[in-house]
Amino acid sequence: MNALVSPEGSLEILSSHEVNRLKDRSEGGLYRLFRQCALAVLNTGVETDDCKALMESHADFDVRLVPQPRGLKLELINAPAHAFVDGEMLRAIREHLFSVLRDIVYLHSMPDTASGFRRDNPDDITNVVFHILRNARVLEPGRQPDLVVCWGGHSIGHEEYQYSKEIGHQLGLRGLSIITGCGPGAMKGPMKGATIAHAKQRIKNGRYIGITEPGIIGAEAPNPIVNELVIMPDIEKRLEAFVRSGHGVIVFPGGVGTAEEILYLLGILLHPNNADLPFPVVFTGQKENAEYFEMIDKFIRNALGDEAAAKYEIIIDDPARVAQTMKQGMKDVGTFRRAMQDAYYFNWMLEIDPVFQLPFEPTHASMRALELHRDQPAHLIAANLRKAFSGIVAGNVKENGIRQVQEKGPFEIAGDPTLIEPLEAMLEQFVAQNRMKLPGTTGYQPCYRIVGGPA
The missing domain is CATH 3.40.50.450 (Rossmann fold)
Structure with missing residues (x-):
């Protein structure tokens, strides 16, 4: 399914620097990591323990950041259908999706700014x-x-x-x-x-x-x-x-x-x-x-x-x-x-x-x-x-x-x-x-x- 998803109880705004890092598909960017984790939570309830096979079976899945005047939304393309009921994403999965966004953004920004961090x-x-x-x-x-x-x-x-x-x-x-x-x-x-x-x-x-x-x-x-x-x-x-x-x-x-x-x-x-x-x-x-x-x-x-x-x-x-x-x-x-x-x-x-x-x-x-x-x-x-x-x-x-x-x-x-x-x-x-x-x-x-x- 394709969907435009609003934040649920977590990260609602991003800086332009964070947005650019999440969009960056190069080796140093965060796009691949975010896509992988987002796809994982969208497969909540699916019985698999092969991460490589999961990624390959959803090769056409994509996730994009869509800036909004009041914050941001996520555009999901070819998302697993079982993450939705009657066209609406399950609330728990929506929470998990934005928890992923929150933690990936934070753990890749906090060490870079901490004074003297080793x-x-x-x-x-x-x-x-x-x-x-x-x-x-x-x-x-x-x-x-x-x-x-x-x-x-x-x-x-x-x-x-x-x-x-x-x-x-x-x-x-x-x-x-x-x-x-x-x-x-x-x-x-x-x-x-x-x-x-x-x-x-x-x-x-x-x-x-x-x-x-x-x-x-x-x-x-x-x-x-x-x-x-x-x-x-x-x-x-x-x-x-x-x-x-x-x-x-x-x-x-x-x-x-x-x-x-x-x-x-x-x-x-x-x-x-x-x-x-x-x-x-x-x-x-x-x-x-x-x-x-x-x-x-x-x-x-x-x-x-x-x-x-x-x-x-x-x-x-x-x-x-x-x-x-x-x-x-x-x-x-x-x-x-x-x-x-x-x-x-x-x-x-x-x-x-x-x-x-x-x-x-x-x-x-x-x-x-x-x-x-x-x-x-x-x-x-x-x-x-x-x-x-x-x-x-x-x-x-x-x-x-x-x-x-x-x-x-x-x-x-x-x-x-x-x-x-x-x-x-x-x-x-x-x-x-x-x-x-x-x-x-x-x-x-x-x-x-x-x-x-x-x-």
């Missing part, structure tokens, strides 16, 4: 995360801790989805809100459950925050329940946004993306400065998922030690207990932050080593060069394993990663056999359990190859 400075990176979240109005001063980050697979079966929805329902009954990666599967389920619970409790300010990044949004388009969408510049800032704005984490069964999130979280919680910081973490699933979490727990203990395993609790098939644990965790977080005079809305005290903040660009060279050996602190082992999983995510669902694998073959991963062999075994289980791609995807071809010893 892209490799930890404090500056955290400041960027803060400013993007504040600009998106995610940070609410005065609100008690109530945001539960839910991580898990986009490629899950019906029963696992229903369990994630019941967890969200139990959280919502206790007045808690949800942050996820905003996509389908275990990212949608908790939000859907929470909306029903919030309605039962007459909670009208329930929050369903979706945090994504340009490389992943095409593979995990925002689900329709998300009422606050934020686009972070890269996966590292996306992960930092989760742990800075959220007050606790629930992990459902998932694949390599979930493993990446787990290793990021444990890597930063292992920092000595975070030893006394309350941050509730629960791994949960149905009784059929018990073996999955035994596998995850065994992998973590082997790679990072028992100290890392002490940072989380595994609760099987008990949604009420999961929610009660999180509710108590919220109280502990609130008590701690009041005592330390720290903000409820942004976890300033959390220490994040720069190795977890600097963007990792998965290429054949960078994947082969990963330092997967034991002659380093546990948090650095976690950081390098996270990068390995991040590369596999890119090869599975991100446009650039898929293209690299098609052109040069699978990414190669090498390292200490005591780390690599358990990694390979876990990846094989992810493939066997259909956790690499959406259900129904046939003939999954691994985008990686385990090649044994270090390079």
Whole structure:
């Protein structure tokens, strides 16, 4: 469909400089990025996790800025018809579309004007995360801790989805809100459950925050329940946004993306400065998922030690207990932050080593060069394993990663056999359990190859 769309609750005016950058189709311009993210949100509800295929299937789609005397509009050409009902764009999709515009404009203007900003400075990176979240109005001063980050697979079966929805329902009954990666599967389920619970409790300010990044949004388009969408510049800032704005984490069964999130979280919680910081973490699933979490727990203990395993609790098939644990965790977080005079809305005290903040660009060279050996602190082992999983995510669902694998073959991963062999075994289980791609995807071809010893 073709449509002229007005702003919905977000960015309504742009400078001439911003308009020109968004129209710029050269390599340094923002047109391609904006088009990609806009197309992704217009495909809300579509079951796909192949960003490259999505872009190619809508090659004739275009989006143009139309200046108006009172602001601006977006002209959409050959937009997906399912984004409309009776010729009118769905309101949630319209909100998401202008959230994309807001964040792309902001994240490409704010660093350029910040005095003394350095892209490799930890404090500056955290400041960027803060400013993007504040600009998106995610940070609410005065609100008690109530945001539960839910991580898990986009490629899950019906029963696992229903369990994630019941967890969200139990959280919502206790007045808690949800942050996820905003996509389908275990990212949608908790939000859907929470909306029903919030309605039962007459909670009208329930929050369903979706945090994504340009490389992943095409593979995990925002689900329709998300009422606050934020686009972070890269996966590292996306992960930092989760742990800075959220007050606790629930992990459902998932694949390599979930493993990446787990290793990021444990890597930063292992920092000595975070030893006394309350941050509730629960791994949960149905009784059929018990073996999955035994596998995850065994992998973590082997790679990072028992100290890392002490940072989380595994609760099987008990949604009420999961929610009660999180509710108590919220109280502990609130008590701690009041005592330390720290903000409820942004976890300033959390220490994040720069190795977890600097963007990792998965290429054949960078994947082969990963330092997967034991002659380093546990948090650095976690950081390098996270990068390995991040590369596999890119090869599975991100446009650039898929293209690299098609052109040069699978990414190669090498390292200490005591780390690599358990990694390979876990990846094989992810493939066997259909956790690499959406259900129904046939003939999954691994985008990686385990090649044994270090390079």
